[in-house]
Amino acid sequence: MIHTSKLLKNFAYILACLTLALGLLSxxxxxxxxxxxxxxxxxxxxxxxxxxxxxxxxxxxxxxxxSARTLDVVxxxxxxxxxxxxxxxxxxxxxxxxxxxRKAEWPTWRPPAEMRARQPGLPETVVPGPHNPLGARxxxxxxxxxxxxxxIHGTNDASSVGGGVTSGCFRLSNSDVLDLYANIPTGTxxxxxx
Numbered sequence: 001m002i003h004t005s006k007l008l009k010n011f012a013y014i015l016a017c018l019t020l021a022l023g024l025l026s027x028x029x030x031x032x033x034x035x036x037x038x039x040x041x042x043x044x045x046x047x048x049x050x051x052x053x054x055x056x057x058x059x060x061x062x063x064x065x066x067s068a069r070t071l072d073v074v075x076x077x078x079x080x081x082x083x084x085x086x087x088x089x090x091x092x093x094x095x096x097x098x099x100x101x102r103k104a105e106w107p108t109w110r111p112p113a114e115m116r117a118r119q120p121g122l123p124e125t126v127v128p129g130p131h132n133p134l135g136a137r138x139x140x141x142x143x144x145x146x147x148x149x150x151x152i153h154g155t156n157d158a159s160s161v162g163g164g165v166t167s168g169c170f171r172l173s174n175s176d177v178l179d180l181y182a183n184i185p186t187g188t189x190x191x192x193x194x
Contacts, residue, residue: 043136044158044173047084054078062100062152062190064170066093069162071152071170073183083180086161086171093194094150094168100188101142103181107134112149115167130156136174137181141190152190153177 054077055063061074066087072080087093106128116122126132135154140147151169154177155161161173170192172180 042158043175043178044155044161046175046179047082047161047173048176048179049082050075051080051082052078053080053082055080057189057191060184060188062184062188064152064190064192066095066192066194069164071172071180073180083172083176084162086155086163086165088166088168089164092166092168093164094148095192095194096143096148098141098143098148098150098190098192100139100152100184100186100190101145101147102140103184103186104138104140105181106132106136107138107153108132109134132156135171135177137177139181139184139188152180 053072055061055072055074057063057074059074059076063072063074063080064070064085065072069085069087071083071085073083074080108128109126109132110124111119111122111126116124133153133155134151135156138151138153141150141152142148149168153169153171154174155171156174158173161171161176165171
């Protein structure tokens with residue numbers, strides 16, 4: 001009887017702690033301006049399709065089209081895997097050739113100083129989680145061994161995929177970036193076109 005009473009007290013204490021913690025989480029402020037306070041319950045839609053397209057590029061190359069808002073991974077001479085992406089908003093699109101210089105799972109986001117100057121409310125660092133704009137995975141684009149500060153990354157706001165909303169990065173749903181990340185090694189060539 002005493003043992004059962006002690007277990008019930010411990011259970012009640014643990015339940016109270018969990019309830020308090022969940023309540024505090026729902027009160028936490030959103031650190032990213034414009035992000036939804038709603039915590040995503042899914043990784044968003046999977047948009048991956050395999051299609052016929054001759055690119056002239058070698059297998060494994062990534063080709064991004066800002067105008068079509070697509071990211072293609074070359075499979076062979078006649079086939080690509082295509083994902084729907086979000087791109088840079090007006091005045092922030094980027095084109096060029098780079099390589100995937102680094103990859104990160106559940107990355108920490110550190111907005112560049114220039115971005116924080118444009119948006120003074122941005123923090124210096126956003127830890128992984130539901131309000132981190134890099135989502136589940138990030139591929140860091142490098143040129144000549146230097147970080148370009150452009151990324152191919154996921155998002156916790158799947159509704160933004162397909163839009164022109166970033167500061168130049170390329171945004172996929174978390175479902176799509178998880179798939180892409182698993183199949184792209186560092187050193188992969190990335191071609192970004194208008």
